[in-house]
Amino acid sequence: MASVDPALEREVWARANGTCEYCRMPQACDVLRFQVDHIVARKHGGSTEPSNTALACYACNAFKGPNIAGIDPVSKQVVQLFHPRRDHWGDHFEWHGALLVGRTPSGRATIAVLQINLPQRVAVRRQLIAEGAFRTA
Ligand SMILES: [Zn+2]
Numbered sequence: 715m716a717s718v719d720p721a722l723e724r725e726v727w728a729r730a731n732g733t734c735e736y737c738r739m740p741q742a743c744d745v746l747r748f749q750v751d752h753i754v755a756r757k758h759g760g761s762t763e764p765s766n767t768a769l770a771c772y773a774c775n776a777f778k779g780p781n782i783a784g785i786d787p788v789s790k791q792v793v794q795l796f797h798p799r800r801d802h803w804g805d806h807f808e809w810h811g812a813l814l815v816g817r818t819p820s821g822r823a824t825i826a827v828l829q830i831n832l833p834q835r836v837a838v839r840r841q842l843i844a845e846g847a848f849r850t851a
Pocket residue numbers: 734735736737738739770771772773774775
């Protein structure tokens with residue numbers, strides 16, 4: 715991945731308060747460095763501007779890749795992925811303990827594509843919740 719302008723990177727980090735804008739993991743709880751995500755990947759014409767960038771943990775960013783859409787596991791329809799700049803997180807997602815549940819087709823597709831409920835990721839969140847380091851409310 716090409717580097718992002720340091721000023722933009724600082725803006726993205728500050729705006730997200732050091733937290734993944736998809737799975738809400740804080741960088742302080744993750745050993746892998748978070749990354750500036752192009753919400754709409756450059757290969758689809760997405761720009762490197764504040765309106766098209768989000769802070770993403772390594773796992774979310776790696777699973778998301780250049781995807782901009784996914785398949786809602788309930789309706790089986792192709793839908794756009796959650797867009798951190800246009801969509802409100804709480805409209806699309808809710809916590810059931812350490813499990814993230816999609817409230818909308820877009821939320822469900824995003825959880826599936828980004829593999830946010832991979833067993834090892836849920837286990838890490840469960841541990842962090844028990845330690846008081848990860849808040850779901
Ligand atoms: Zn994440």
